[in-house]
Amino acid sequence: MVLLGLIALYFALQGRKEPPASSPQGEASPTCQARVWAATLGYQEVRLQLEGQASLIRLAWPQGGLEVETPKVCSAGECRVPIPPGVRPVEVRVDACPPIRLGE
Numbered sequence: 001m002v003l004l005g006l007i008a009l010y011f012a013l014q015g016r017k018e019p020p021a022s023s024p025q026g027e028a029s030p031t032c033q034a035r036v037w038a039a040t041l042g043y044q045e046v047r048l049q050l051e052g053q054a055s056l057i058r059l060a061w062p063q064g065g066l067e068v069e070t071p072k073v074c075s076a077g078e079c080r081v082p083i084p085p086g087v088r089p090v091e092v093r094v095d096a097c098p099p100i101r102l103g104e
Contacts, residue, residue: 036092050077057073089101
């Protein structure tokens with residue numbers, strides 16, 4: 001009888017999953033849903049080849065920065081973001097994806 005009880009307990013506990021860890025309220029944790037296939041830095045623009053979903057591109061350079069929405073600068077997976085002439089280096093961040101440094 002004890003053996004039968006232990007077997008039932010074993011199977012009852014097998015189906016349980018641990019609850020997911022929750023982040024503190026009010027702190028959103030954005031995710032990276034885009035993949036940058038190619039990134040090039042021209043004299044007056046940054047070009048990106050993207051796959052997936054992205055809503056915002058942030059560029060930063062030593063004297064400033066720029067933030068643009070992807071529908072304004074992207075078409076068919078290619079994004080062309082105009083920048084001031086000759087800016088170097090440029091850090092590119094797509095949504096919450098890791099930054100890419102260009103022009104170093």
